Amino acid sequence: MMTNTVMNTYQVWLNDPNIDDQTKAELRSIEDQPKEIEDRFYKELAFGTGGLRGVIGAGTNRMNKYTVGKATQGLANYMNQVFSHLSPPKAVIAHDSRHMSPEFALESALVLAANGIETYVFHSLRPTPELSFAVRELGAQAGIVITASHNPPEYNGYKVYNEHGGQLVIHEAAAVIEAVNQVSSFDEIRRLSKEEAERQGLLHWIGEDIDSKYMDAVASVSLMTEEERELMEDIQIVYTALHGTGGTLVPPILKRLGCKKVYTVKEQDQPDPNFSTVKSPNPEEQAAFEIAMKLAAEVDADIVIGTDPDADRMGAVVKDAQGTYQILSGNQSGAIMAHYLFSRMKQRGTLPNNGVLIKTIVTSEMGAKIAESYGIEVQNTLTGFKFIGEKMTQFEQSQDKQFVFGYEESYGYLAGTYARDKDAIVASMLISEAAAYYKGQGLTLVDVLEQLYIQHGYFQEKLESITLKGKSGMEKIAEIMSDWRSNKPVQIGETRVEAVEDYIDGFGGLPAENVLKFKCSDGSWFCLRPSGTEPKIKVYFSVCRSSMEESSKAMQALRSYVMDRVEQLAQGVK
16 A cells, blocks of 8 residues: 555655656656556665666656756765865766666766866767776766666666776765765755856866777787787677667777677667667677577677677677587686686786786686686675776775786676776677687687686586565565575585575675575585665576586586575565
């Protein structure tokens, strides 16, 4: 039943003189839909550690210019307090191809400008990692990117970056959240017109100049020598932007390295906020590659690459020696790129003796094994690339360690220190470069992966997720986590659960997060984690055996035990 509080908030929006007529008309259209009103108003769209993300529409629990304006006013108040010694502080804003992305970007800029913050806005869509680079390049104190990554078309989001170009770390996010929460009404939101912001020199438009510098930074990570560039000419690449921002920069970076056979998926080249040709614009999902795979078969491509709408995640499909295409998981692509980077740096004598690979706690240990075989230290973080970026900044400040590669199983990778977020542009370059290099040795990336399995063990990972939407779904996810905490398994088949890592109050020196990781006596593990950006509970699995057949059998048994229990709890069966 809808509470009085929800209905009161609904009426406040209908009567608020700050709310425009179009928004009020949208709200009146749902006056006979109590469930819809409840979902839109039962809470405020929370400004979390990563910013905002939600369904676009009118209401406190929706992405709209009012929730965006409130978040930006809070950010502006925070910036003017923390950076009061600067006159003025600077911010950079970028956006992707989603519905309302340009409008939310401009709204953010005009609120910042009204608060005396000099703002640089990309004049058209750009990849998220380029925003991270631009914050550093322009010496800004904050960045905003309007994106919902690979969420469905009805979503959009608002991510905030710090002066290092990384997503807000925990103490910064806490301070910004407090500042946002202190904005109690829309009357407090200051806003200039576009013309006035430009006239006062507080709104600047940026684009090609930053593109050029960013592309130089990405290209500097390449390990191909001039003599080896002819290898790039021989590789055949199919690329799909999945209707997002990657199409502006991925084909140019590949051509810059010498690739002459780059085939783009024309149906998915152009930005499209509806992502019309795919069910989900997510390179983690096989279906997203359907059109690209048809093109790959036509041109006999060696590798197929896809990037998500804001081009921070990259997925790859590679051809094996028999001509069959195999989808690489995020863990597999990460292992191949790590091996390529370390082995090539060792060849060239540039492998640092204080080098570090950074990965997340739900990422395969295969990458760690590869790194250790090259004398590279491995450090783990919580899920989320902001934690990898935070460690990179610590290394930069202390000068005692050198970042070489960072990645997470969810298709996010970074090599080079020009940015502080995962970058599908550099990942597309490196996976293509690796494919070309090994093709020159008569090997496919599938062959390389098999060699790594033989050396380090047949690792196999899996991710399952259950979507539980709305207020009731959020409560159900909390119940599932509580049940696993209260009733920890001690035995799974013939395998003993020998350790439980509960991160709810912090674990192993890492910050607190609602995550449970169960480690088994045979080296396998599984991890339960509510998504921070979607109404899902995610369950990660990892096993390692001496053959892929044994790994598959062990994975099936582990997955079956865990998911049976999770699904029963999700359905309310104890």
